[in-house]
Amino acid sequence: MLTLNINGADHQVDVPDDMPLLWVLRDVLGMTGTKYGCGIAQCGACTVHLDGTAVRACVLPVSNIAQGQKIVTIEAVGKSDLGKKVQDAWLEHEVVQCGYCQSGQIMSAVALLTQHPDAGDAEIDAGMSGNVCRCCTYTRIRGAIKSVSQA
Amino acid sequence: MTKNVSAHAVSLSRRKLLQASGIAAGGLLLATALPFSRRSYAEQYVNKGPEDAPLDTPTALGAFLRIGHDGQVTLISPKIEMGQGVQTGFAMMVAEELNVTLDQVRVQEAPPDEKLYGDKLLGFQATGGSSSTRSNWQPLREAAAAARLMLIQAAANQWGVSPEECRAENGKVIGPGNRELVYGALVDAAAKLPVPENVPLKKPEDYKVIGQPLRRLDTPGKVNGSAKFTIDLQLPGMKIATVNACPVVGGTLVSVDDSRARAVPGVRDVVKLDNAVAVIGDHMWAALKGLKALEIQWDMGPNAGIDSAQIERALHAAFDREGAIAAEAGDINKAIAGASSKIEAEYEMPFLAHATLEPMTCVAQVREDACELWVGTQVPVMAQQAAAKAAGLPPEKVIVNNQLIGGGFGRRLEADFIAQAAAIAKHVDYPIKLVWTREEDTAHDLYRPHYIDRFSAGLDANGMPVGWSHTIVGASVMARFAPAAVPPNGLDADAVEVSNKPIYKLPNLKVRYVPEAPKAILNSWWRGVGPLHGAYVMESFIDELAYAAKQDPVDYRMKLLGDHPRAQAVLKLAAEKANWSQKLPTGHGRGVAVQEVFGSYLATVVEMQVDAQNGIHITRLICVADCGEVTNPTSVHSQLEGGTMFGLSAALYNEITIKDGHVEQSNFHDYRQLRMSDAPPVETHIIPSHEVPGGIGEAGTAMIAPALVNALYAATGKRIRRLPVARAGYHVA
Numbered sequence: 001m002l003t004l005n006i007n008g009a010d011h012q013v014d015v016p017d018d019m020p021l022l023w024v025l026r027d028v029l030g031m032t033g034t035k036y037g038c039g040i041a042q043c044g045a046c047t048v049h050l051d052g053t054a055v056r057a058c059v060l061p062v063s064n065i066a067q068g069q070k071i072v073t074i075e076a077v078g079k080s081d082l083g084k085k086v087q088d089a090w091l092e093h094e095v096v097q098c099g100y101c102q103s104g105q106i107m108s109a110v111a112l113l114t115q116h117p118d119a120g121d122a123e124i125d126a127g128m129s130g131n132v133c134r135c136c137t138y139t140r141i142r143g144a145i146k147s148v149s150q151a
Numbered sequence: 152m153t154k155n156v157s158a159h160a161v162s163l164s165r166r167k168l169l170q171a172s173g174i175a176a177g178g179l180l181l182a183t184a185l186p187f188s189r190r191s192y193a194e195q196y197v198n199k200g201p202e203d204a205p206l207d208t209p210t211a212l213g214a215f216l217r218i219g220h221d222g223q224v225t226l227i228s229p230k231i232e233m234g235q236g237v238q239t240g241f242a243m244m245v246a247e248e249l250n251v252t253l254d255q256v257r258v259q260e261a262p263p264d265e266k267l268y269g270d271k272l273l274g275f276q277a278t279g280g281s282s283s284t285r286s287n288w289q290p291l292r293e294a295a296a297a298a299r300l301m302l303i304q305a306a307a308n309q310w311g312v313s314p315e316e317c318r319a320e321n322g323k324v325i326g327p328g329n330r331e332l333v334y335g336a337l338v339d340a341a342a343k344l345p346v347p348e349n350v351p352l353k354k355p356e357d358y359k360v361i362g363q364p365l366r367r368l369d370t371p372g373k374v375n376g377s378a379k380f381t382i383d384l385q386l387p388g389m390k391i392a393t394v395n396a397c398p399v400v401g402g403t404l405v406s407v408d409d410s411r412a413r414a415v416p417g418v419r420d421v422v423k424l425d426n427a428v429a430v431i432g433d434h435m436w437a438a439l440k441g442l443k444a445l446e447i448q449w450d451m452g453p454n455a456g457i458d459s460a461q462i463e464r465a466l467h468a469a470f471d472r473e474g475a476i477a478a479e480a481g482d483i484n485k486a487i488a489g490a491s492s493k494i495e496a497e498y499e500m501p502f503l504a505h506a507t508l509e510p511m512t513c514v515a516q517v518r519e520d521a522c523e524l525w526v527g528t529q530v531p532v533m534a535q536q537a538a539a540k541a542a543g544l545p546p547e548k549v550i551v552n553n554q555l556i557g558g559g560f561g562r563r564l565e566a567d568f569i570a571q572a573a574a575i576a577k578h579v580d581y582p583i584k585l586v587w588t589r590e591e592d593t594a595h596d597l598y599r600p601h602y603i604d605r606f607s608a609g610l611d612a613n614g615m616p617v618g619w620s621h622t623i624v625g626a627s628v629m630a631r632f633a634p635a636a637v638p639p640n641g642l643d644a645d646a647v648e649v650s651n652k653p654i655y656k657l658p659n660l661k662v663r664y665v666p667e668a669p670k671a672i673l674n675s676w677w678r679g680v681g682p683l684h685g686a687y688v689m690e691s692f693i694d695e696l697a698y699a700a701k702q703d704p705v706d707y708r709m710k711l712l713g714d715h716p717r718a719q720a721v722l723k724l725a726a727e728k729a730n731w732s733q734k735l736p737t738g739h740g741r742g743v744a745v746q747e748v749f750g751s752y753l754a755t756v757v758e759m760q761v762d763a764q765n766g767i768h769i770t771r772l773i774c775v776a777d778c779g780e781v782t783n784p785t786s787v788h789s790q791l792e793g794g795t796m797f798g799l800s801a802a803l804y805n806e807i808t809i810k811d812g813h814v815e816q817s818n819f820h821d822y823r824q825l826r827m828s829d830a831p832p833v834e835t836h837i838i839p840s841h842e843v844p845g846g847i848g849e850a851g852t853a854m855i856a857p858a859l860v861n862a863l864y865a866a867t868g869k870r871i872r873r874l875p876v877a878r879a880g881y882h883v884a
């Protein structure tokens with residue numbers, strides 16, 4: 001039995017040690033907002049926050065998560081002021097196309113803006129290039145992030 | 152009318168069902184729906200007269216519209232939402248003619264039904280070919296306008312006044328003395344009235360909704376994780392399946408040792424198909440580990456030795472065949488022989504995978520007498536037929552619940568993975584969710600054909616073309632997808648699109664097409680389809696002619712576009728926006744492309760700098776469209792931006808190659824996609840127009856490759872005639 005603190009609540013899960021957090025979230029806990037895109041940390045669709053830092057849940061075995069580390073997913077990122085601002089900016093800028101990558105994009109953007117509240121183009125390039133959007137909504141993602149950034 | 156396909160009792164009340172299926176606009180909330188517990192869509196929603204509709208069922212006003220007693224308007228969308236904004240556009244058309252606001256309209260996917268929901272342009276029920284707005288612009292507005300007239304008539308009848316004294320406004324009918332009745336109170340009476348014919352539609356100057364930059368209906372759930380794609384669905388008792396198909400097309404399964412796989416905790420079943428093995432587990436991790444633990448013996452079949460070089464040799468050899476004439480005018484031989492100069496070129500485009508971010512996924516349950524699917528598909532009728540065949544059932548026993556799509560790009564015009572899901576589900580007595588790994592998705596796609604195009608042109612003393620000969624070699628997608636649509640000579644309209652009707656004035660021309668189906672690789676539709684190929688080669692070659700004639704590429708095109716004022720207008724505006732006439736420093740260059748694609752006119756300009764290390768810096772990317780009447784300008788801008796970069800991604804990097812009969816690429820590390828750091832800003836401009844709407848979802852995609860290679864030529868003097876440009880050593884810096 002492992003205890004995972006997800007979105008402020010403790011969850012007891014009985015899963016193999018090597019099981020990536022992605023599948024625990026999706027297939028065990030039914031939290032499907034975090035997406036699968038590649039399974040090898042190449043697309044960012046599975047991005048969640050571990051103690052505020054963006055991580056790729058598809059390559060993070062649950063046993064590597066220490067007791068008490070806080071996991072935040074797209075389902076709850078809007079509870080923080082910044083998370084809500086970013087989600088609103090996404091709607092305001094009509095970023096979304098198919099939407100499949102956008103959970104991961106928003107999680108990466110919130111982590112980026114937490115670290116760099118004044119993120120400009122260079123920080124956006126560095127912080128967002130791990131997230132693939134096959135609909136290529138990059139122009140609007142950049143615009144939405146800039147609207148929240150204090151740069 | 153279809154009878155309930157389930158042998159099991161309907162366990163939820165109709166009200167609950169409607170709630171369960173109608174909550175999310177544009178999608179279905181399925182966690183609460185039990186397989187086989189609902190009546191089929193066809194039964195639930197289609198052809199319902201008010202007599203047999205229970206009181207809590209929205210009343211049907213034709214095939215496209217339902218109105219509830221609460222006034223809620225439901226649009227039965229013949230097109231699936233995959234990010235192109237089509238369902239919001241449709242809802243806007245309906246809101247406009249029904250005189251309601253957009254928030255009063257919700258959207259539901261249409262069931263498979265060719266008669267009601269088939270696409271008139273495509274000839275079957277599908278979302279593709281950038282046809283959605285073009286095909287539905289008229290019928291949807293007419294349906295809503297007819298419904299409005301019926302509601303007005305119903306109110307007039309009730310009041311004993313003439314309909315001319317009444318008007319519809321904001322979901323109500325208003326009559327003499329300002330009396331009012333809401334639509335919900337009128338809908339039952341309205342549905343009994345005859346449907347009026349030849350209903351007049353609003354004039355553009357009266358539009359209140361159409362033309363407004365409104366927000367999409369399906370986006371809120373896509374920014375908070377609540378939107379459900381197929382991959383997110385959970386049914387009671389459902390297990391997760393993942394699959395390995397034989398790496399080589401045409402190969403088969405010989406044997407599999409699944410003892411180690413079955414020992415993986417959480418693995419439930421291993422299912423053998425003719426050419427694949429699936430592992431089913433409690434969760435994807437168990438299924439994935441089980442899959443890795445399989446020891447499979449394949450018979451790789453006849454294609455085992457095929458590689459890309461062989462395929463390319465076969466394509467080149469096909470030029471010796473006569474093929475089919477796609478277009479012919481004047482005397483090409485005489486014209487070229489008598490020309491002042493002659494120019495020749497050969498272009499080549501690679502196989503491409505779709506790489507939708509949501510991999511192929513399908514939820515399926517098969518029982519002895521019925522099958523139910525939950526799947527995002529661009530082709531619900533084909534999905535139904537494919538699953539029926541795989542499950543050994545008649546098609547009417549297959550229910551298709553269409554879902555939000557996490558990227559289509561043409562991939563979900565195929566039902567291979569749906570048939571596979573049904574075939575797997577047939578072996579077990581619980582619902583399965585088949586999820587392809589990215590590796591499976593990349594290596595078992597149906598790919599955009601590899602085309603080779605040869606041109607030769609004769610120019611007169613002024614450098615203008617007097618003869619134009621063009622031969623196309625490549626797979627006929629249509630011959631595989633819908634053989635009946637191809638004439639005996641093999642002339643595939645898709646393969647020759649744009650090329651067979653050049654927008655340029657070309658007095659003597661001959662266009663030939665030689666179909667050549669490659670071994671070891673299946674070909675299909677890919678965003679941009681025919682125009683993607685046609686625009687690339689046409690706009691590359693015309694650019695070469697302009698340079699050969701020592702003329703400015705914009706001026707040269709302009710002279711040849713005399714018959715196409717809309718093309719001239721987009722080209723002119725694009726050149727203006729790009730400051731085309733302003734000189735650029737050495738190492739910089741601009742390239743242009745202009746075409747009519749999908750009924751829209753587009754011009755794209757790329758401006759770039761190329762550094763000494765072959766690094767490309769795209770400094771500007773401008774896209775001008777005249778796509779006729781625009782329903783939602785925000786969606787048009789988004790599609791132009793995204794579609795252009797989608798094409799750019801492929802033109803820069805992508806190529807699927809074959810070795811030992813199998814696809815060599817497997818995931819995003821070796822099938823690279825455009826990322827934020829190499830995504831240029833795209834400037835989009837729409838020319839206002841009241842012409843009939845043109846398609847826009849693929850238009851930008853079709854235009855970018857030629858603009859890119861033309862800019863590269865302008866900057867470096869090097870002409871890239873084979874995509875992707877990465878092959879020639881360039882990268883995005």
Ligand code: FES
Pocket residue numbers: 035036037038039040041042043044045046047056057058059
């Ligand atoms: S699924 Fe984790 S990075 Fe792609």
Ligand code: FES
Pocket residue numbers: 096097098099100101102132133134135136137234508557558
């Ligand atoms: S919106 Fe479709 S993948 Fe990003």
